[in-house]
Amino acid sequence: MARRRSGKASIPWVVRLAAALVVLSALILLAAPVGYRLGILPLRTALLTVLRWGAYGAAAAAAVSVLGLGFQLAQPRNARRGVWLSVVSLLLAGVMFSIPAGYRVGPRKPPIHDITTDIENPPPFVAVVPLNTPGRTDYEGEVIAAQQREAYPDLRPAVLDVPPAEAFDRALAAVYQMRWQLVEADEPGGRIEATDTTFWFGFKDDVVIRVRPDGGGSRIDVRSLSRVGGGDAGTNAARIREYVDTLTAE
Template identity: 45%
Template sequence: MRFLPRIAFLVALAGAALLLISGPGVRLELWEFPTGFRMMRWATFLGLGGLALVLIVVLVPGLRRSAIGWWVPALLLAAVSVYLPWQALESARQVPPIHDITTDTVDPPAFVALREVRARYPNPSDYPGEEVARQQREAYPDLDTLRLAEPAERGFERALDAAREMGWEIAAVDPEDGRIEATATTFWYGFRDDVVIRVRADNAESLVDVRSVSRVGRSDAGANAQRIRSYLERLEDQG
C-alpha cells in the first residue's frame, strides 16, 4: 500500500503528459488529428484512474498523512486530465455538428483562390445548403451581414486591415471583386480553417459578409462562428 501514492502520481502524470502532447503533435504533423483526439480520450481515462487511486489513498489515514507530497500533485494532475477534455466535449455538444459558417446563408461568399488547396481536404468548398443554414440560424442567430457607413472602397481596406490584425495568412486580395481569402490556424491542434470575406457596395455604404470553413472534421465545436464574431467585432472597432 505504501507505493500506492506514487502509483497514483505516475498514472496522473501520464494522463497529463498525454493531454499535453496530443494537440501539439497534430500541429507539428507527428500524427493525424484522430490520433490526437484518441490521445485526449486516453488522457481522460488515465486521469480518472489517478483520481480513483487518490481516493483510496485519502481513505487510508496513514497514507493520507505520510504521502501528501505524492497524492496532492496527483490529484491536481488527474483533475486537469479529466476536466479539460470534458470541458471541450461539453462545448462541442452545445453547438450543431457543422463546420461551414457564414453571415449570408442565402448567397454565401465563395472561395476562388483557395479552392484548389481545399480540394486536397475532405470538406468541400461549395456551401452545403439549406440544412446547414437552418442549423446555423438556430445556433448562431447573431451572425449577419455587417453594414459599414462608408463607401465600398474604404470598407474593403478596413476589412483587409482587420483580417491582417487577426493574424490570418492572407491568400488572395481582389479589390475589384471585393474578395479577401485567408487561412486561420487554431492554437492547440493547428487546424487550418479557411476564410473568405466579401465587401459589396450598397449606395454609399458597404456590406461585409464573412464565411469560415474547416478543412477537416464534421464539427468545428463552434470555432468558425467565434472566429467570425471576433473578426466582425474587430472590424466595427476600427470605425
C-alpha cells in the same frame, strides 16, 4: 539510546499516484496533436482514441487526487504531507479533462465545418479553392444552414457606417490583427481570403470576407471553413465572432 528519526514524513503513496497519473495523462494528451502533426496518427485516431484515453487518465487523476486530499485532511495537522501536491494535481487534472471535451460535437456544436454570417448567399471562396480537396469549398446549403441557425443564431454580418473602400481597409487590418495568413486581397471585388492555423493540431481553416455597399455604409460578411473533419466543435463560429468583434471595435 534510541535512534532519532530525521527528516519529514514522506508524501503518501496515494498523493504520488495522483501526480503520476497527471503526468501520464499529459503525455497522452500531447501525443494526440504531436502524433497527428508528424503524420504518425490519423486524425480520427488522434481525436477519438488518444484524446479519449487522455480524458480517462485525467478523470482518474482527479479521483485519486480527491482521495489523497481527503486522506491527508483526516490526519493531524502536523502529519499532513503533500496537501499542496493533491490540490495542484486536482486542478491540472480538471484542465486536462476539459481539453478533449472541447473537441466534442453535440446540440450546441453540430457536426458541421462551414459557418457564415450569410447562409442565404454565403461569400464564395476563390483563391483558396486549390488548397482544398475538390468540392470542399462548395456550400451545402440548407443541409448545414438549418443546423447553424439552431446552434449559432447570434452570428450576424458587421455593418459599418463607412464607404466600402474604407470598410475594406478596416476588414484587411482586422485580418492582420487576427494574425491570419493572407491569401488574397481583391479590393475591386470586395473579397479577402486568409488561412488560420489552430494551436493544438495545426488544422488549416480558410476564411473569406466579403465587403459590399449597404445603404450609406458597408456590410461585411464572413465565412469560415475547415479543411479537414466533419465537425469543427464550434471553432469556426468562435473565429467569426472574434473577427467581427475585432472589426467593430475599431
